[in-house]
Amino acid sequence: MPLDASSSTATVWAILRKECRSEWRTRYGLNAAVLFAVTALTAVTFAAGRMPDQPGMLAALLWITLLFAALSSMSHAFVREVESRTLLLLRLVASPTEIALGKLLFNLVFLCVVEVITVPLFLVLTGAPPVRWAPFLLILGLGTLSLAASSTLVGAVIAQTRSRGALFAGVSLPLLLPVLASGVAGTRAQWDGMPIDADARLLAAYAVALFGVSLLLYDHLWED
C-alpha cells in the first residue's frame, strides 16, 4: 500500500461517506442510541424529578446517559462489517489505519448527532440551571473525542471475539471511567462557577494519549 498523503485522505473520506450512507439507510445504530438516551432521560426525570439545585447529580446523570447511549451502539461500526462479511473487501481497498480513521471520524459524527439530540433534551427535562457554554462545550467535546477514540479501537478488537455485544460495554467502560470521572467533575465545576482547567487538561491529555496509541496500533488489528 503506497503511503501517499492525498490518496490516504481520499480513502479515509470515502470510508467516512460510506459509513454515513450505510448508517443513514438503516439508521439502526442511531435509532437505538437516541431511543436509549430518551428512554433513560424519561426514567431519570420520572424517578428523580426536576433538580435545578443539584449540579453534582445533574452532571453525573448527563454523562451516564451519554456514555451508555453511545456504548449501546458504537461497536457496530466494525461488528456490522464482520456480520455482513464485508471486512475482507474493505481491507482490499484500504489499509487498516485508513479503515480505522474513517470509522473513528464516523463515530465522532455519530456521537455529535446523538449529543445534539440528547443534551438539549436533558437540559430542558431536568430543569438544569443555565450552562456556561464555553466550558460546558469544551468538556463535552474533549469527552467525546476520548469516547470515539476508545470505542473505535475496542470496537475493532471486540468484532473479532466470540461474545461481541456483551463484551463491548464491559471492556470499553473501564477504559472510559477516567473520562467519566473528569467529565462529571468538569461539568459540575462549570455549573458551580468554578474553574475547569484541571479537568479539561486531564481530559485532553487522555484523549490525545488514546488517539496517539490507537494510531500506532491500528496496523496490528488484523492479520496480514
Add this chain to the structure above:
Amino acid sequence: MIWRILIFLWIATTMVVALLGAPLVPVLQETTRVLYFHIPSAWVTVLALGWSMINSVLYLIRRDMRNDDHAAAAAELGLVFCIVATVTGSIWAKSMWGSWWNWDPRETSIFFVLLIYGAYLALRGSIEGEEKRARLSAVYSIVAFVAVPPLIFVVPRIYSTLHPDPIINGSGKIDMDPMIRWCFFSMLLGFTFLFTWLQSLRVRVSRLERRLAT
C-alpha cells in the same frame, strides 16, 4: 529452588525486623506496619503492568508467543498485587481516615486500574485461537497501560487527596527514620523478587499448557 528459599528468608527476616525492631511514625502509630506491605505491593503493581505492556509491544514486533506468556502472566500478577494494595490501603484508611472506602482520588484511581485489567482478562478469555488472542490482547494491553500513568501518578496530584505524598514527592527527598527506610527498601526488593519468581512460575505453566495442547 535456592532462589525460592532465599526470597522466603529475605522477606521473613525483613518482616521480623520491621514488625519488631523498627520504630513507629508518630502520626501513624501502630498502623505504621501496613507501610511495609501497602507501598511495595503498589510498586509491584506498576512494575508488573509495565512489564505486561513492554511484552505486548515486543509481541506485536516479534510475534513470539513467549512474549504473550509474559504479558498475560504479568497482567494477572499485577491484578493480584493491585488487590493486595487496595485491601491494605482500605484497612489503613479505616484506621487513619475513619472509613473503609470513601472514593478518595487515590482509592478511585486504583479501583479504575483494577477494572481495566479485569477487562483485559475477560477479553483474553473470549478470543478463540492462540495467535489472535495474543495479538488482540497485546493491542488492548497497550491501550490499557495508557490509562495507568495518569491514574496512578497524575490524578492524585491534580485533585486534593487525603493520601500522603508518595515516596517520590515534590520536595524530592524521603522523610523516613533510617531504620524504617532500611526495612522499607528491603521489603520493596523482597516484593520485587517475589514478583519475578511468581512470574517465572506462571510463564512456565503457560508454556507447559501449550506443549500439552499440541
